[in-house]
Amino acid sequence: MWLWARDACAVRRNHDGSTGVWVIVTFGSRSRCKGTTSMDSPPISRGFRSKQQEQTPQNRLPPGQYVTAGFPVLSAGPTPQIKVQEWTFALQLGGTLLGKWSWAEFESLHQTTIKTDIHCVTKWSKFDTTWQGVTFDDLLKVAGLAEPPAPYIMAHCDGGYTTNLPVADLVGGQGMIATRYEGLPILPAHGGPARLLVPHLYFWKSAKWVRRVRFMDKDEHGFWESLGYHNYGDPWKEQRYDGD
Amino acid sequence: MTGTEAAAVPTRRLEWQPAEVRKIVVETFRVKSLLLHIPDWQGHLPGQHVDIRLTGEDGYQAQRSYSIASPPEDELLTLTVERVDNGEVSPYLIDDLRLGDQFELRGPIGGYFVWTVAMRGPLCLIAGGSGIAPLAAMLRHRERRNVRATALLLYSSRSLEDIIYREELDAMARRDPNLRVINTLTRKQPEGWTGYRRRIDKAMLAEACVPPEQNPKIYICGSTPLVEDASRFLVELGHSPLTIKTERFGPTGGLAS
Amino acid sequence: MTENGSGLFLDGNAAASLLQKIFVLDATAAQIQCEACGSTGAVGSLRLYAAPMGAILRCTNCDGILLRAAHTPHGRWLEMKGARCLRF
Numbered sequence: 001m002w003l004w005a006r007d008a009c010a011v012r013r014n015h016d017g018s019t020g021v022w023v024i025v026t027f028g029s030r031s032r033c034k035g036t037t038s039m040d041s042p043p044i045s046r047g048f049r050s051k052q053q054e055q056t057p058q059n060r061l062p063p064g065q066y067v068t069a070g071f072p073v074l075s076a077g078p079t080p081q082i083k084v085q086e087w088t089f090a091l092q093l094g095g096t097l098l099g100k101w102s103w104a105e106f107e108s109l110h111q112t113t114i115k116t117d118i119h120c121v122t123k124w125s126k127f128d129t130t131w132q133g134v135t136f137d138d139l140l141k142v143a144g145l146a147e148p149p150a151p152y153i154m155a156h157c158d159g160g161y162t163t164n165l166p167v168a169d170l171v172g173g174q175g176m177i178a179t180r181y182e183g184l185p186i187l188p189a190h191g192g193p194a195r196l197l198v199p200h201l202y203f204w205k206s207a208k209w210v211r212r213v214r215f216m217d218k219d220e221h222g223f224w225e226s227l228g229y230h231n232y233g234d235p236w237k238e239q240r241y242d243g244d
Numbered sequence: 245m246t247g248t249e250a251a252a253v254p255t256r257r258l259e260w261q262p263a264e265v266r267k268i269v270v271e272t273f274r275v276k277s278l279l280l281h282i283p284d285w286q287g288h289l290p291g292q293h294v295d296i297r298l299t300g301e302d303g304y305q306a307q308r309s310y311s312i313a314s315p316p317e318d319e320l321l322t323l324t325v326e327r328v329d330n331g332e333v334s335p336y337l338i339d340d341l342r343l344g345d346q347f348e349l350r351g352p353i354g355g356y357f358v359w360t361v362a363m364r365g366p367l368c369l370i371a372g373g374s375g376i377a378p379l380a381a382m383l384r385h386r387e388r389r390n391v392r393a394t395a396l397l398l399y400s401s402r403s404l405e406d407i408i409y410r411e412e413l414d415a416m417a418r419r420d421p422n423l424r425v426i427n428t429l430t431r432k433q434p435e436g437w438t439g440y441r442r443r444i445d446k447a448m449l450a451e452a453c454v455p456p457e458q459n460p461k462i463y464i465c466g467s468t469p470l471v472e473d474a475s476r477f478l479v480e481l482g483h484s485p486l487t488i489k490t491e492r493f494g495p496t497g498g499l500a501s
Numbered sequence: 502m503t504e505n506g507s508g509l510f511l512d513g514n515a516a517a518s519l520l521q522k523i524f525v526l527d528a529t530a531a532q533i534q535c536e537a538c539g540s541t542g543a544v545g546s547l548r549l550y551a552a553p554m555g556a557i558l559r560c561t562n563c564d565g566i567l568l569r570a571a572h573t574p575h576g577r578w579l580e581m582k583g584a585r586c587l588r589f
Contacts, residue, residue: 043262045347047340050304050332066304069513071332076551122553123304160566179498204554209524227555228571228578258518293510295518307553309510309518355527356545403536468511468548472561490546492511 011234014186060117061125062130062235066122073189076223080158080209084193089177093150094216099143103193107154109134109142112176117236131177131197133178136170139213141179155196158209163222164231165205167215174200177210202233202240245281260297261285263349265341266320271408274327275374276338277313279320282349287316290381294323294351301371308333311378311491312352314328321349323334324408327372328495330455350469355481357491361386363461366394366454370474373401375493376408378412379465387416394460397425398452399445400470403430403432426452445469447475456482465491513547516556519570520544523577526589534585537565544568544587 029064050066059065091098101109113132140148148167155163169175178197180185186192190231191208198205204224225231230239238244245440267279293311312320327338358500359367367386369379376399386395401407407427428440428448440448454460462483464474471490479485513520513529520528529545540562547558547567555571555578567582581587 041258042297042305042348043346045336046342046345047300048298048304048306048336049302050306066270066302074551074554076549076557077559077566078548180416216516224571227569227580228573228576229554239520241573241575258521293514293517350518353521354514354529355544356529356543357514357518459578482534484543489543490512492548494511 005185019162041126042173047233058126059134062119063238064123064237064240065119065125066123068126070215072120072122072192074120075120075159075189075208076161077159079188081188082158082193082200082209087193088211089194090212091139091145091215092212096192098149099139099146099214105150106134106194107179110138111137112173113180114173114199118199118203121204121233121240125235129199130176130182132180132183133176133194135173136175136177137172137173140171148215150217151171152219153217154214154216154220155210156214157207158211158219161209161223163196163205163207164216164220165201166232168200168221170202175196187197200234202235203228204229258295258350258353260348260350262346263296263321263343265343266342268343268409271324272406274338274406275408276327277322278337278341279350281316281320281321284404285321287484288312288321288352288387289355289358289360290315292352292354293377293378294321294349294353296333297348297350298336299348306333309353311381313377313384315388317385317388324374324377324380329435331495345479357463357489359385359461359463361389361391364461366460367396368437368454368460368462369395369397370449370453370464371397371472372444372461372470373406373493374408375464375470375491377465378491379463380409382412383413383416383464386423387420392422394419394454394458395423396419396452396454396460397423398444398448399425400427400428400430400466403429404434404437405416424452429458444474446480449474449477449483453478453481456484457472459487460490462497463491465486465493467494468492510549512549513543513545513556513558515552516558516570517545519572522572523570523579528587528589530589532588533567535563535565535567536544536583536585536588537559538563539576547551 029156077215087103088100089106090100111132112135115128115130117125117127118129151167153165163179175198177194186195194208194210228242230241230244233239261282261284263280263282265278266281269277271277280381282447295309297305297307297340299305310323312321313324325334325337328334353409357469371379413425417423430443472490475490478488517529522574531544532541534541542561548561551559557566558568559566568584569580571578
């Protein structure tokens with residue numbers, strides 16, 4: 001059963017040659033208008049199906065998701081071309097650097113390999129993906145932090161992308177900075193050389209091209225969270241959008 | 245019902261409507277045109293596009309946008325689809341879709357990349373691959389309305405067999421001395437080919453295109469590199485950026501890799 | 502919601518249906534000026550990213566974000582702090 005927002009606003013277009021209208025948009029302006037929900041029963045396209053795996057064990061698939069064999073790429077901007085010789089990763093609290101690693105240093109940290117399912121808010125899920133990298137727990141340890149210094153983090157990435165997370169969702173093996181996918185260096189289009197990986201949440205939280213994790217005392221919205229997407233993003237509760 | 249006036253932009257809001265496949269035309273080995281009947285279609289302007297939506301039995305939906313290749317003067321709406329390998333939607337449209345099948349469609353959409361005969365003056369169209377579709381709508385509209393102002397189509401394809409609407413475009417140019425159709429074949433050329441055999445570049449545009457003094461309206465549609473290069477070259481050749489309109493085609497990152 | 506927009510489009514033209522739900526006038530034909538570098542162009546000619554999550558439109562000169570929009574079941578979102586102004 002599908003619930004869709006239908007247009008509540010009438011759309012008019014003027015093409016009568018009237019003079020242009022200047023609209024000055026100031027910093028931080030955001031407008032928002034509510035749609036109404038309604039039921040839709042679209043006609044079935046005979047023979048159309050998603051690209052599915054043979055077996056889709058339903059208890060592994062969060063609500064509303066479809067299994068894919070591919071690995072779609074979605075980016076908010078052009079793929080940054082990052083040279084690992086120039087790459088660094090940092091943990092930060094306010095103005096203080098809690099830890100910073102060059103690529104060589106990062107590669108020499110304790111590595112963990114996990115196999116997990118990933119779920120994109122655009123409804124595709126991919127089972128049994130293998131990642132290798134440094135867990136958030138190991139980063140805290142190596143930075144000499146017995147406790148996370150604040151309850152939230154913002155991930156900052158090459159290209160300007162950001163996403164926010166509770167630290168509670170990164171520790172206990174739930175999050176890592178991943179550098180390998182299926183045993184090979186992560187491709188730039190998929191976030192290489194290093195991406196955040198937090199597979200129990202929608203995949204927009206697994207920020208590509210991560211460079212810096214900044215601890216925050218108060219939660220702040222990242223890129224998608226400030227544009228109508230859910231602040232937390234639990235696929236099992238289908239928390240796709242702000243308001244879900 | 246068709247709309248043909250330049251100023252009569254349909255004002256009804258965008259809603260999904262059923263479209264029925266009435267005719268399928270094989271254009272090239274990778275490209276088909278789907279001619280659609282949409283009961284309540286209010287008309288469109290050449291250059292506009294539609295969104296289509298497919299729904300599988302399991303509820304899975306996929307949505308894509310396609311340019312309208314038919315002129316507003318036509319009864320049926322034509323979408324020209326290129327089969328993208330490993331794509332999700334185009335293989336279905338090319339391989340599986342049959343006459344009588346239906347899918348959802350909404351439109352027409354877009355007020356920027358639009359040309360009608362009411363916009364006087366020379367017309368300069370630059371296309372790469374399946375980017376020909378919205379430009380074909382413009383040329384077909386121009387011919388149906390019997391407009392004689394100068395028009396040029398510069399069309400880049402990989403090979404002769406890849407030229408979409410080839411016979412129709414050649415015939416159109418034969419019928420109209422004011423229309424020039426120039427093909428460039430970038431990968432493979434037939435025996436005796438005397439035309440261009442390279443990607444569109446500044447020199448080609450300088451030779452082929454209507455000069456800036458004649459103030460042509462320019463429309464470029466194709467892959468991002470073609471569109472961005474061609475528009476940059478044309479500005480360097482003296483065309484005002486305001487006279488150049490672009491539409492980039494290509495698989496988005498949403499396709500499975 | 503599978504606003505899976507565009508198998509074939511990569512610019513602001515593909516964001517037209519999303520923007521049409523927010524702007525009364527056709528936004529793709531509007532001229533937009535980049536706050537970061539000052540260059541001006543039509544919204545339809547901007548580079549589009551992040552479909553299907555939303556429309557992220559970037560300056561063709563400096564790649565700065567001029568416009569971000571998303572259509573969710575709970576509302577339509579628009580943010581344009583990267584644009585100095587918009588002319589319809």
